Amino acid sequence: MTLHVHNTLSRTKETFEPISSDHVRMYVCGPTVYNLAHIGNARPVVVFDMLARLLRRLYPKVTYVRNITDIDDKINAASRETGEDIRSITDRTTKVFQNDMAALGSLPPDVEPRCTDHVDQMIRMTGELIETGNAYEAEGHVLFNVPSMAEYGQLSRHSRDELIAGARVDVAPYKRDPADFVLWKPSDEATPGWDSPWGRGRPGWHIECSAMAQEYLGNEFDIHGGGQDLIFPHHENELAQSRCANHTGSMAKYWMHNGYLMAEGEKMSKSLGNFYTVHDLLDEFPGEAIRLVLLQTHYRQPLDFTKEGIAEAKRTLDKWYRAIGDHVPESDDVPDSITRALSDDLNTPKAITELHRLSGDASKQAFLAAANFMGLMQQSADDWFKWSPADAAPVDEAAIEVLITERTEARASKDFARSDEIRDELAAQGIVLEDGADGTTWKRKNS
RNA sequence: GGCGCGAUGGCGGAGAGGCUACGCAGCGGCCUGCAAAGCCGUGUACACCGGUUCGAAUCCGGUUCGCGCCUCCA
Known part of the structure; x- marks a missing residue:
């Protein structure tokens, strides 16, 4: 290559x-x-x-x-x-x-x-x-x-x-x-x-x-x-x-x-309130989401760094982590398509397009190897979805589990009014319920 | 003033003379008690004005807008 x-x-x-x-x-x-x-x-x-x-x-x-x-x-x-x-x-x-x-x-x-x-x-x-x-x-x-x-x-x-x-x-x-x-x-x-x-x-x-x-x-x-x-x-x-x-x-x-970096459409400056230290951003967003934002634009292009952009990158990673589920990386064989894109003057946006494609494969191995190589997808899906911002209110996991159990029973007896009530109650606390094939899981609504 | 960089669909963002990515969001459908997720389908683009060419978002010239640097200095 x-x-x-x-x-x-x-x-x-x-x-x-x-x-x-x-x-x-x-x-x-x-x-x-x-x-x-x-x-x-x-x-x-x-x-x-x-x-x-x-x-x-x-x-x-x-x-x-x-x-x-x-x-x-x-x-x-x-x-x-x-x-x-x-x-x-x-x-x-x-x-x-x-x-x-x-x-x-x-x-x-x-x-x-x-x-x-x-x-x-x-x-x-x-x-x-x-x-x-x-x-x-x-x-x-x-x-x-x-x-x-x-x-x-x-x-x-x-x-x-x-x-x-x-x-x-x-x-x-x-x-x-x-x-x-x-x-x-x-x-x-x-x-x-x-x-x-x-x-x-x-x-x-x-x-x-x-x-x-x-x-x-x-x-x-x-x-x-x-x-x-x-x-x-x-x-x-x-x-x-x-x-x-x-x-x-x-x-x-x-x-x-x-290339140069701007923040929220303007030059970063303390008086504009768009001066982002990495340290502060890491309280608000996972590091991988910030990395993805940085790699999404070709390195020689100007980059307008925005918080909305990080939130979008985080949603992309949410999707990828959902896609991998319990798969863990088993090899570091990076697909040629990725190496080829990067070998063209570090075309990371093209490589990321390739990641999107690979994430849809039945086997997640090529995707995981490629993403890991790029410094992404370095944790388990479990850990990823447990992440929360530094200032997030602590959640009472036990209480959530109790409500989930109650809701499961309500649904079993077709009491959908109560079921929806519980969903809304938790949603108000920033907790999203997902009914999957093997039961109900919850996650934080971060973005 | 000098030198340089950039402008792509609602948003992000590759590509690069003819095949018009990709992601998010939107819309339609499947699925679902609801929702989410997932899957299938779908619309929208190359700042402006000229030129070169059979053909330009892609090349050339000009314009506009945005950004950077011009030496130790706050």
């Missing part, structure tokens, strides 16, 4: 040919851990989780690296504001992030490096860039000199001149060129800092990914992923740093970017 992926470098779909056919290497930019991840942060996680799962099917070995950025001025600001220790903020936020992403059915990456453990590598790379003449020291800063790299702008397709023409921000006086960006900057006493040849300071925004990618994946690797918003400046600058420091013609062979 040939994999095709859209490469941002060429802006076209290309045949995926790994640098080394027995080992595929992928780096995805992870979160800056200073607050809870929102649904926009979750999109690349779920998308590249799906890609990693597919790569593991297609190739003997995959190394998937996703970093944790725990050095950042937003973290420093949060700490100053709340008084919470920086390490405490980043540890706590990292843990919640990992749990939330697991709840969305995403497998952990193979390596999840933290910036604080790799400052030495960043210092080394910064030093190397000074040596190659691509960077210079100025007033305690080390800056990457953009004009020193002829091909700067190849990823974002911004020319240096355009950037300067459109610049909205005052250029720092110590920059040799207005487009130059920071590799290292000085820290005052109140700010975390590390000793370096240029004094006590901290790394700039982009160098961490260059350093950690190099550490775990080598000078050149196969796929570099992230959200479209990272193309410029983050990935453009990473690319420049890595190429110059590693003396290579590329950093990653394929650059993949997922």
Whole structure:
């Protein structure tokens, strides 16, 4: 099966040919851990989780690296504001992030490096860039000199001149060129800092990914992923740093970017009330429903994330869980139709169409294998239907059973008035009764 | 201002020069004491205006609307 992926470098779909056919290497930019991840942060996680799962099917070995950025001025600001220790903020936020992403059915990456453990590598790379003449020291800063790299702008397709023409921000006086960006900057006493040849300071925004990618994946690797918003400046600058420091013609062979996400038709913002953290959404909806919403749209398309959309995804999963009944997965033979759809630049919507078709098969094995592969249908139908929102009123199961028994007797004696009364009574409490072939069952009315 | 992305039926969402997906919702039917579920059937579409072509939702040009980025900075 040939994999095709859209490469941002060429802006076209290309045949995926790994640098080394027995080992595929992928780096995805992870979160800056200073607050809870929102649904926009979750999109690349779920998308590249799906890609990693597919790569593991297609190739003997995959190394998937996703970093944790725990050095950042937003973290420093949060700490100053709340008084919470920086390490405490980043540890706590990292843990919640990992749990939330697991709840969305995403497998952990193979390596999840933290910036604080790799400052030495960043210092080394910064030093190397000074040596190659691509960077210079100025007033305690080390800056990457953009004009020193002829091909700067190849990823974002911004020319240096355009950037300067459109610049909205005052250029720092110590920059040799207005487009130059920071590799290292000085820290005052109140700010975390590390000793370096240029004094006590901290790394700039982009160098961490260059350093950690190099550490775990080598000078050149196969796929570099992230959200479209990272193309410029983050990935453009990473690319420049890595190429110059590693003396290579590329950093990653394929650059993949997922599209933007909006919420309820508008850009997410706290003031609009449409700022959804994954953590909060998980109180309201099962993680699989959120994952399905994210996979229902092709990763490069814009996605308007809505609560109604999650509710609809949940109804789809309700249907699938009803369809599988007591079937449990017995194999992990994923049908070709699924692999084929995903191999076409991760066409998850097409794969989901295929899931709909497979769910109707008499044997549920192909369906279960395919859905599991996509990180869906990972629980028993029983467990699925037991799920309830965090704020749901507790149900008195015993009382419900008593009423069901009474209703069964009423129905047996054709007392349908009483039977319907019980149905209505329970419906008012959000309990739906279903008369099946082997008795009456109940479930919560969630959506 | 510069650069880029998007627009498909009531909704979600693939596809892509002729075969007009799929899901939800709707409608009709079967089933059911009722209901739910299930099954069968069914309608509705490619933002707008031109062009290329025997044929365009799909290619080209323009328009409109929506969105993003333009470097460490709140």
